[in-house]
Amino acid sequence: EEADLMGALAEEMEMVREEGREEGSERKLSELVEFYVEYVAKKMSETGKTAEVIMSDLPILPECYDRVLETLARKG
16 A cells, blocks of 8 residues: 555656646645655654654655655644
8 A cells, every 4th residue: 555655656746847847836846745744744653753764765856855844843
């Protein structure tokens, strides 16, 4: 199940890359960030690992990385 999730995520990331600066790419990035935030928060709760450790195993766009960490920090 997790492999399917990561495959779908990789496809979504490729679509965002292809869109580049086209209209809607910021919305897509925001959706990806929200997905990562939910996923990483869940994994942090389950494993006790830090966000950085969890994200090191994910195919994450560089432009999403800091936004995910900032959002997680705000959520406390």
